Amino acid sequence: MKFELAPPRDQPLRFNRARQRLYAYNFNYRWWNPFERWRVEPVAYDWSQVRAERWLKRGATGNGMVIKGGVVLSIVKPGTNEVIDRFPLTTMGADAHAWAYICTYMQQGPDALPPPGPAKDHNDVGMNIALLLAPKVQWPADMDLESRTAP
Template sequence: MKPVSFDWDDLRAESWGQIGIAAGGIAGAWGVDIAVVEPGTNHVIDRFRLAGSNTDGINLWAIARTYMQQGPDALPKWPYPPRDWNNDVGLNLARKLAPRVKWPAGMDIESRSAP
């Protein structure tokens, strides 16, 4: 996989839902995807999952919008520091065996700076 960045103006949040028949009756799933559109249009050129539930997706999208529009100081103060999953693997075998994320230098600096 190759890291890719997108212009903030070309991103759209999409809420989705699926309902189907399962062994125990009717089952449903909901979530939020991010659609990437061609600049100046609504033609979707890429799409990726933000969250597997509407509540999580709505909250994550609100945090991303706040950060991009107002900067990191506008974000709520969390009681716990953020985790660096590259270094905090704990007892999770999948995280211990997974390859470590290595961002290109320019993308790493851009992602850590204010909008």
């Protein structure tokens, strides 16, 4: 019996304003099939296909009420509202404020924003042993170049 216990270290998103594209390190897995390898499929979508969805989950525990929430980026089929893919913005510790920041960047450019903090190395996982064993984030060379340059 083989179990695949190697999700990626992170699921980064890249936004290229010049190309009006979103690039995602898309992590696909089937929780119900321990024999299937978990796959990372880098994908790119036009900015016009991106929507944000806010979610809220409430639940009771022995100590009281727990409320969790976040934002996911949904990709819709062009010309429709049919969702074809989703990426959690919350895995980056982000929320609705991050969505507003991203929209401002994509629509008005970096001059309309306060300067960002230092860039994050998605392979720097500190001393988290589980993540140290996970495969490193590695974009395909052609997508890495496209996501960092203008047309």
